[in-house]
Amino acid sequence: MTTTPDAPRETAPAPTADASASDRRARERLTRTRDPRVVVAVLAFSGMVAALMQMLVIPIVPSFPELLDADPADTAWIITATLLAGAIVTPIAGRLGDLLGKRRVVLALVVVLVVGSVVCASTSDLLPLIVGRALQGTALGIIPLAISILRDTLPADRLGGAVALVSATLGFGGAIGLPLSAWISVTFDWHVLFWTAALLGVVVFALVALLIPVSTLRTEGRFDLPGAIGLAVGLTGVLLAVSKGNDWGWLSVGTLASGLAGLAVLATWGAYQLRVTSPLVDLRVAVRPAVLLTNLASVALGFALFGSNVSLPQLLELPAETGVGLGQTVMVASLCLAPSGVVMMLMAPVASRATARFGARVCLIAGGLVIVLSYAVAAVAFSQVWQIVLVSVLIGIGIGLAYAAMPTLIMHAVPATETAAANGLNTLMRSLGTTSASAVVGVLLTANSTPFAGTSVPTEAGFRLTFVIGGAVALVSVLIALAIPRREPQYEGSSLPTGSVPLPVR
Numbered sequence: 001m002t003t004t005p006d007a008p009r010e011t012a013p014a015p016t017a018d019a020s021a022s023d024r025r026a027r028e029r030l031t032r033t034r035d036p037r038v039v040v041a042v043l044a045f046s047g048m049v050a051a052l053m054q055m056l057v058i059p060i061v062p063s064f065p066e067l068l069d070a071d072p073a074d075t076a077w078i079i080t081a082t083l084l085a086g087a088i089v090t091p092i093a094g095r096l097g098d099l100l101g102k103r104r105v106v107l108a109l110v111v112v113l114v115v116g117s118v119v120c121a122s123t124s125d126l127l128p129l130i131v132g133r134a135l136q137g138t139a140l141g142i143i144p145l146a147i148s149i150l151r152d153t154l155p156a157d158r159l160g161g162a163v164a165l166v167s168a169t170l171g172f173g174g175a176i177g178l179p180l181s182a183w184i185s186v187t188f189d190w191h192v193l194f195w196t197a198a199l200l201g202v203v204v205f206a207l208v209a210l211l212i213p214v215s216t217l218r219t220e221g222r223f224d225l226p227g228a229i230g231l232a233v234g235l236t237g238v239l240l241a242v243s244k245g246n247d248w249g250w251l252s253v254g255t256l257a258s259g260l261a262g263l264a265v266l267a268t269w270g271a272y273q274l275r276v277t278s279p280l281v282d283l284r285v286a287v288r289p290a291v292l293l294t295n296l297a298s299v300a301l302g303f304a305l306f307g308s309n310v311s312l313p314q315l316l317e318l319p320a321e322t323g324v325g326l327g328q329t330v331m332v333a334s335l336c337l338a339p340s341g342v343v344m345m346l347m348a349p350v351a352s353r354a355t356a357r358f359g360a361r362v363c364l365i366a367g368g369l370v371i372v373l374s375y376a377v378a379a380v381a382f383s384q385v386w387q388i389v390l391v392s393v394l395i396g397i398g399i400g401l402a403y404a405a406m407p408t409l410i411m412h413a414v415p416a417t418e419t420a421a422a423n424g425l426n427t428l429m430r431s432l433g434t435t436s437a438s439a440v441v442g443v444l445l446t447a448n449s450t451p452f453a454g455t456s457v458p459t460e461a462g463f464r465l466t467f468v469i470g471g472a473v474a475l476v477s478v479l480i481a482l483a484i485p486r487r488e489p490q491y492e493g494s495s496l497p498t499g500s501v502p503l504p505v506r
Helices: 017-033 036-055 058-068 077-100 102-121 126-153 156-187 191-211 225-248 253-273 289-317 330-358 360-380 385-413 416-447 460-482
Strands: 449-452 455-458
Touching: 036 077, 036 102, 036 126, 036 156, 036 191, 058 077, 058 156, 077 102, 077 126, 077 225, 077 416, 102 126, 102 191, 126 156, 126 191, 126 385, 126 416, 156 191, 156 289, 156 330, 156 385, 225 253, 225 416, 289 330, 289 360, 289 385, 289 416, 289 460, 330 360, 330 385, 360 385, 360 460, 385 416, 416 449, 416 455, 416 460
Parallel strands: none
Antiparallel strands: 449 455
């Protein structure tokens, strides 16, 4: 089903009285199947585990060449494969959720996560480990599906806080993943990391299967397989160029060929999506101002979040003898950054009340401004551990506000039949921002480095420039958010329970 920007109505025929009554009964069954608090808790835990997969191996990345007897350039694929898989699968899983049932697709992704974890835990060879990490990366698609399930099952008075909480797990899971992974890798054999991930996946599967109601709100149509293949190929090309540009050289044949080919495929894919009857992504909806601008802001916010995740640990862990590092162990550095994730979760009820009172647009702007402030503080004060903790906490506050607002803006601007797909696309935009941040921060710190003990380490000027760039990108997200329409026509046929009232967009 497609819509036009200036006529935001679903094109399906108007439901009959019998169909409307049947739909209403289905929604009533959804809302009374489980205690809403149980549904929220299960989905938040599922999102946290999914986000944890993205950061699971970060503390032991420097050790992989020795552990696997492989070249560092090759072991970097352990991270790259996870990012690629998550970015590619997320919008595809969203569309499948709209078509087949969101709970069913969540369970399928959890199974893939468990399989990938077992593969990683059972090998000490590079290739199987890369394959297993790619399978783990697909779990990122759980988060937008979980947000969409909340919209299907919760009454309006509970929806805002629940969406904020689950959305925050994208940052919270990564933040607590660092100290958890560091502790496991220091205390046990590194394979225990993946056995732990498999166990968490089994727990998530059981909780979702037992406590989340079966999806009854689905869209008609068929899955766009050519569109899924085109999106996967195009994104792979672009993301490979961005993530491997530092290693391959930004002007190398491999980087340019991968990036340009990916862009060409995505352009062709876009033209195809506008013609197909049941597209993977309804681009006519995606270019509505509220959706397009929110997604663009998501790219900038993803960059701002991951920019700190890349730079702050390095700053904490560099030897004090470098004149810029703070000489902390991996474990201590991880614990210093963990409060950021805790703050993101604590901000969920605050963000919910702010969204209800002032609107999602204002909440997004406020979150962006807090992140700008945090990078401004970092640019002038990063010589003490407590200053890094303060910056990390401020970023957590800003991300908690902003990430809570984005799903609300998206869900008010798309038809109910495309809730999961639209949230999946929004999560993909965040992933593009995080991947870009990793590449850009890597370039900045490498270009501003100095010899030390036989290697090169970033300089004070390099870190300061990184923080200035991070603040500038966060400021861009604020400017984009300011352009989001204060009021936009709402879709009929909302998947919110009967009698609910949408949250303001202001």
